[in-house]
Amino acid sequence: MTSETIATTKPEISTEADAGRRSYARPLLGLLLPVGxxxxxxxVVHLGLSSGRLVPPPxxxxxEIVDLAKSGELLRHIVATLTRVFVGFGFGVLAGTLLGAICGYWALARRLLDPTIQALRAIPSLAWVPLFILWLGIFETSKVALIAIGVFFPVYLGVMGAILSVDRKIVEVGRAFRLSGxxxxxxxxxxAVLPAxxxxxxxxxxxxxxxxVAAELIGASEGLGYLLLDGQQLGKPAQIVAAIVIFAILGKTTDWLIEIASAPLLRWQDAFSRTGAV
Incomplete structure (x- = not known):
């Protein structure tokens, strides 16, 4: 290996090492604000500037989280909530993707279905609760249906809007190459639709x-939403905040899993975030 080759490979190695350090540092950087x-x-509570009664210290x-974990309640509530979210998310994604793709690709279906779907989207989530209880009872089916409703609308809008915003020139290129449907x-x-x-x-x-949360406030006997309601009724702010913290951790973790799963599919993007400028 010549000195010129060594000189040209050193910057590449340095760049890869810097990129690796940045990939590890970014998640840690996001912890600065909540930990601080x-x-x-x-x-503040330790110095006696606040009693910490209504807003307990960490x-x-x-x-409280340790006590719930030792008693076995925490795992039971987490599993119940995760199951409801995953099942409701699956049904909502399936329905939203299918209807969004149909309305985005087929103009007649969009004119026929979209006005009704947009009107339904404006209905507050809690307004569905009494109807679902009458139709489906107070058990798991009504809870899953309510979650699926919440997931459906953003997925439907995202898919339909992404299809409608596809560059017409790209479609014409496909037609010029006589691509089938x-x-x-x-x-x-x-x-073109995948990033959106x-x-x-x-x-x-x-x-x-x-x-x-709204679903588990309806006649639930387990779940993190039930833990919130139980803490309110018993006057236990530490339990309420503990449930909120667990909600935040689980929500961020599942969002992160979607990011990881979709990253290999979006490597082709020449996006601003990939330049390393930020």
Whole structure:
């Protein structure tokens, strides 16, 4: 290996090492704000500047989480909530993707179905609750249906809007190469829609976590939403905040899993975030 070759390979190695360090540092950077706020509030309560009765310090919240974990209640509530979210998310994504693709690709279906779907989207989530209880009872079916409703609308809008915003020139290129309908969808529409679809999935998942709270406040005997209501009725703010913290951790973790799963499918993007400028 000549000195010129060594000189040209060193910057590449350095660049790869810097990129690796940045990939590890970015998640840690996101922890600075919540950890800093938690430490600050712990210090305020420790110094006696606040009693911490209504807003417990992190040490008390952590102790509450440990107690719930030791008793086995925490795992039971987490499993119940995760099951409802995943099942509702699956049904909502399936329905939203199919209807969004149909309305985006077929103008007649869009004119026929979209006005009604948009009107239904304006209905508040809690307005569905009494209807679902009458139709489906107070058991798991009504809870899953409510979560699926919350997931459906952002996925539907994301898919339909992404298809409608596909560059007309790209479609004309596909037609010039005489691509069939399935080939047009696979080679032209799907790659163009995928980035917006991933965003729609993340938004839908976030709404699924929001709707599960409303669902679990309806006659539930287990779940993190039930833990919130139980803490309110018993006057236990530490339990309420502990449930909120667990909601935040689970929500962020599932959102992160979607990011990881979709990353290999979006490597072709020449996006601003991939330049390393930020």
């Amino acid at each position: 706020l938690a430490l600050g509030w712990e210090i 040490s008390r919240i952590f102790g 399935p080939a047009m969808i696979r080679r032209i529409l799907l790659p 679809y991933v965003v729609a999935l993340r938004v839908g998942l976030g709404l699924g976590w929001m709707f599960v």
